Amino acid sequence: MQDNIISKLNAFSVLYIEDExxxxxxxxxxxxxxxKETITAKNASDxxxxxxxxxxxxxxTDIRMPPGETGIDLIKKIRESDSKTRIIITSAHTDLEYMLKAAELHLVKYIIKPITQEKLMDALEAFVKTHDExxxxxxxxxxxxxxSKSIISNKEETHNLTKKENMFLKLLITKNRIITYEEMETQIWDEDSVMTQNAMRLFIKNFRKKLPEKCLKNIQGTGYRLVLGEQ
Structure with a gap:
């Protein structure tokens, strides 16, 4: 698996369900x-x-668990109200009936046990690729x-971004250049508001608190750019 895909997994949380x-x-x-976070459970109800x-x-999640519980039933219950959470199934059996049922539940991958590191990594790579990279x-x-979630996250904490902050950060990253004050006003600020100097200073001050240290650089008289990997 490529290093950049491994690094992206750290932005996500996972729930692993296995009775053994x-x-x-x-x-x-x-x-x-x-x-970023791993939660475990030992059966479907848990x-x-x-x-x-x-x-x-x-x-x-495993498919076959203690009597009366299956991973398929759990996924069906989740899918009644949630079509977005990604799901990977594990099973010791290549049971065609189970596999056909699983195919209807929009899964990322179906792993046949034993779960080797190679099989797991292949499935996790598929998971990352299901997201808009x-x-x-x-x-x-x-x-x-x-x-998509308007957050900046690391192992210790998660910062929620305002609509302006979210738009500004994506603009800085995708353009990969200085974003001028004029661009900030036309693309970040609402049509009904004015980007005064005080408003921009306050916006930048609060925005910096959520970024890695020294990540945002002011280009005097021009605008701002990101300096990644130089902290």
């Missing part, structure tokens, strides 16, 4: 190193509770910008 303690603990160790509580970006940006090795 040994497998659950082993896979959790790997996930802990890759994701998994649903953790899903509701945490709203993870990705769910990895233009919406997840790396600010440095520990910090990520998610345009």
């Amino acid at each position: 303690d040994g497998i659950r603990n082993n896979i959790k160790e790997i996930l802990d190193h890759l994701f 998994g649903h509770i953790k899903y509701v509580q945490n709203k993870p970006d990705l769910i990895i 233009n919406k997840i940006y790396t600010l440095n090795e520990n910090c990520y910008f998610d345009y």
